[in-house]
Amino acid sequence: MNQLIIYGAPKDAVRNDDFAVYVREPGKAWQELFVYEAKVDMHDVRSASMAYFDMEGEMEVRIESRKQPVHRVDIRPLSYHVKFSYDEYAVKFTLNQPRKLSIEINGDRFTNLHLFANPCEQDAPLPEDNGIQLIRPGIHRTEDLLGLLERPNGSTERKTLYFAPGMHYIEETVLRIPSHTTVYIAGGAIVVGSLVCDHVQDVVIRGRGILYLSDFHRFSAFRGVRIIFSRNIDVEGITVLDPPHYSIYLGKSEQVRIRNFKSFSTRGWSDGIDMMACTDIEIDDVFLRTSDDCIAIYGSRWDYRGDSGRIRVRNAVLWADVAHPLMMGTHGDHCGNGNTLYDVRFEDIDILEHHEPQVNYMGAMAINAGDKNTIRDISYKNIRVEDFELGRLIDVRVMQNRDYNPAPGNRIENITFEDIRYQGTCSNPSRIFGYDAERTVSGVRFTRLRINDRLILQPEEGLLELNDFSNQITFDI
Numbered sequence: 001m002n003q004l005i006i007y008g009a010p011k012d013a014v015r016n017d018d019f020a021v022y023v024r025e026p027g028k029a030w031q032e033l034f035v036y037e038a039k040v041d042m043h044d045v046r047s048a049s050m051a052y053f054d055m056e057g058e059m060e061v062r063i064e065s066r067k068q069p070v071h072r073v074d075i076r077p078l079s080y081h082v083k084f085s086y087d088e089y090a091v092k093f094t095l096n097q098p099r100k101l102s103i104e105i106n107g108d109r110f111t112n113l114h115l116f117a118n119p120c121e122q123d124a125p126l127p128e129d130n131g132i133q134l135i136r137p138g139i140h141r142t143e144d145l146l147g148l149l150e151r152p153n154g155s156t157e158r159k160t161l162y163f164a165p166g167m168h169y170i171e172e173t174v175l176r177i178p179s180h181t182t183v184y185i186a187g188g189a190i191v192v193g194s195l196v197c198d199h200v201q202d203v204v205i206r207g208r209g210i211l212y213l214s215d216f217h218r219f220s221a222f223r224g225v226r227i228i229f230s231r232n233i234d235v236e237g238i239t240v241l242d243p244p245h246y247s248i249y250l251g252k253s254e255q256v257r258i259r260n261f262k263s264f265s266t267r268g269w270s271d272g273i274d275m276m277a278c279t280d281i282e283i284d285d286v287f288l289r290t291s292d293d294c295i296a297i298y299g300s301r302w303d304y305r306g307d308s309g310r311i312r313v314r315n316a317v318l319w320a321d322v323a324h325p326l327m328m329g330t331h332g333d334h335c336g337n338g339n340t341l342y343d344v345r346f347e348d349i350d351i352l353e354h355h356e357p358q359v360n361y362m363g364a365m366a367i368n369a370g371d372k373n374t375i376r377d378i379s380y381k382n383i384r385v386e387d388f389e390l391g392r393l394i395d396v397r398v399m400q401n402r403d404y405n406p407a408p409g410n411r412i413e414n415i416t417f418e419d420i421r422y423q424g425t426c427s428n429p430s431r432i433f434g435y436d437a438e439r440t441v442s443g444v445r446f447t448r449l450r451i452n453d454r455l456i457l458q459p460e461e462g463l464l465e466l467n468d469f470s471n472q473i474t475f476d477i
Contacts, residue, residue, distance in 0.1 A: 002026070002057030003120055007187035007208060009034035010137060010167040014214075016049040019103075019113045020064040023053055026094075030062065038264045039214055039242050041110055041321040042291035043355075045266045052116040052239070052262075054187070054208065055098060063091045063113060065105050074104040077317055077350035078423075079384045100262070100287040100317050102352065109353070116262055116287065118208060118237065125160050125184050133159065137166025142175055149178055156180045158202075163189045163209060170194075177203050185209030185238055194243075197227045197253075206236040214242035223249040224263065228304070231255050242266055247288070250275045251304035262287045271296055272318075276331065277306035277339070284312075289319040289353075296324070299332035299339025299373055309342040319352040323361055324391075326351075328378070329369045334407045338372025347381045354388040362428060363395025364388065365417075369409025370401055379416040387424030393451070394420075394430035394464070398439045408435045411442070418447040429462050434469025441470040448477060 002025045009015075016037040022030040038050035053059075073091050075082040082101065084093035091103060095117055103113040127134045133148040149159050160182040170193030177183055179200040185191055187208030195211065197203050211224045224240035227233050228251040235256075240247045240263040247263035247270070250256060256278070263272055272288035274296045275281060288294040295318065297308050318325035326346060332339040346365075354364040364385050369375045385393060396415060400408035412434075434440035449456045451463065457475045459466050466473060 002059070003055065004031070004059060005054035005120060005187070006031050006033055007053070008165060009036070009188060010165065010190055012167045013190060016047055018065070018067040018111055019049050020066060021051045021113070021115065022062040024060050026058060026060055035113070036210070036241070038114060039266045040264055040289055042266050042268065042270070043322065046110045048111055049113040050116070050239070050264070051113065052118060052208065054118045054120045055095065056120045058094060058096045059117065060094050061092065061115070063103055064089055065091070067111065068106060070105055072106050074107065076102045076104065076352055076386065077384065078386060079350055114287070114289070116239070118260060121208070121237065124207075125162060125182065127162055127164060129160070131157070131159050132162050135161060135163045135168055137164070137168060139169040139171050142170055142172040145170070145175055146178070149181055158182060160184055162186065163191055163207070165189050168192065177205070179203065182206065185211070194223055195225045197230045197233055199229045201231045203230070203232075204234045204236070205238065206234065208237050211238060211240045213240070213244060223247070225249070227251070227253050227256060229253065233257070236260055239263065243270055245269050246271045246274050247290070248273045250278045250281065251302070252277045252306060254279045256280070257282045258284070258286065260285045263290065265290045265292070267291060274298070275308055275311070276301040276304040278308050279310050281311045283314070283316065285315045287317045289321065291322045293324045293327040294318040294320050295326055297328040297341060297344060298330060299341060299371065301331040305333065307340045307342065309340070309344065311344045313345070313349070314347045316349045317352060318349060320354050323356050324366045325354055325364050327363070327366045327368070329367050329373050329375050329409065330371070330401060330404055332371035332373035334371035334405065338374060338410050341373060341375045342377050344378045345381070346379070346383065349383050351383065351385040351388070354391040356391045360401060362391040364391060364393050366395040367397070367412055367415065368395065368401070369398045369412050370405035370407070372407050372410050374410045376413045378414070379418065380420060381418045383420045385420070385422040385424070388426055391426060392428040392430050393422050393426070396441055396444065397431065397433045398435040398441060398469070399433070400435070408439060411439055413441070413443050415444045416447070417445070417449060420446070420448075421450045423452055427462070430464045431466070432464070432470045432473060433467045436469055439469070443472045444470070444474075446475045449475070
């Protein structure tokens with residue numbers, strides 16, 4: 001059965017007119033989507049496009065290029081093998097499942113269209129449901145919103161704050177969410193402000209709406225969603241546009257699930273999803289285009305103390321206009337005995353870009369053990385890396401980064417790379433380097449590592465390099 005859901009936009013939403021985007025069920029009338037501005041790339045901030053809808057079954061898509069005639073089309077990730085047709089004015093294709101896509105005209109990756117075909121929502125709250133507090137368009141003070149969620153002491157009754165379609169300005173810029181609360185941002189809603197989970201549990205943040213932080217430099221809230229000292233938190237379906245710092249920031253939290261999340265950023269330290277001292281984290285079906293690391297995993301940092309582990313990242317599309325798509329290990333308990341980062345799985349991931357001119361920060365897949373950290377039992381499986389501008393494919397090092405590490409890392413062990421494919425022209429070699437005879441990298445296994453369709457069965461100068469403090473590096477077919 002086919003089902004199509006499209007969403008309008010509030011009158012104050014920032015539009016990008018480079019594209020007109022239409023969707024329809026086969027044989028039915030075309031419906032036009034609102035195309036939002038999505039700023040990208042800290043090095044040279046430009047205005048890309050973003051549109052979204054929900055679907056089930058089969059949908060036809062038509063994209064008209066208003067900025068330039070169409071001579072070439074790329075629809076990425078390339079691994080999706082989306083078949084399309086085009087003429088001088090438009091591109092057409094059919095989707096038979098939800099996808100997160102980049103449509104690029106004439107090779108332009110910076111004023112492209114990001115099209116998010118979401119799955120249809122399941123069990124979404126409705127404004128008329130019991131326990132729903134409907135937030136209509138307008139400016140809302142944080143204390144007013146929290147007043148709607150007050151409950152008797154000891155009560156665990158779940159309440160839902162429902163942001164209806166429209167623009168919602170949180171006057172103090174931060175909405176602190178109490179325990180046992182759902183914050184629902186409906187499709188077509190834009191919330192100008194930041195959401196915070198601090199020492200709470202059993203919170204859901206969901207919907208199809210947008211957290212918008214672009215151009216608001218006065219904000220004291222630096223993150224899209226902040227989850228600290230909390231447990232059992234769900235974030236699902238929303239999009240974050242241009243946060244001053246992290247899109248989702250996790251500190252000393254556990255049992256956090258992030259699904260169908262999308263974000264764009266253009267500023268320094270505007271990582272996608274970062275974790276400090278966190279355990280039992282699931283990240284599934286996300287699209288992150290960021291101007292710093294897309295996903296980073298650390299030990300202790302700031303007020304967040306402890307190891308990080310039991311982390312799963314799957315079904316992701318990652319685009320690092322700056323720094324690493326996948327990064328772990330830099331920060332830890334350098335004043336004590338370090339931390340252990342353990343049992344982390346990255347699976348079924350498409351990396352669309354990695355651009356980093358600083359040699360010490362290269363690596364589409366980077367494990368950099370600093371601050372006395374031990375990193376062990378990490379796996380990368382079914383990772384597809386497309387041609388990127390500048391960096392290196394793999395960077396596994398016990399190291400001391402003088403900018404961040406008072407002490408070098410301890411060791412890295414038991415790392416697996418399975419079915420890794422890179423198609424591209426970047427000439428910087430991957431590397432596996434220990435720090436010294438006591439602080440080594442050991443037990444790195446490659447199974448079906450392919451670079452430009454060539455199966456790699458041994459370290460090669462200029463391609464994959466080792467130093468004297470790395471050992472037990474093996475290759476399988």
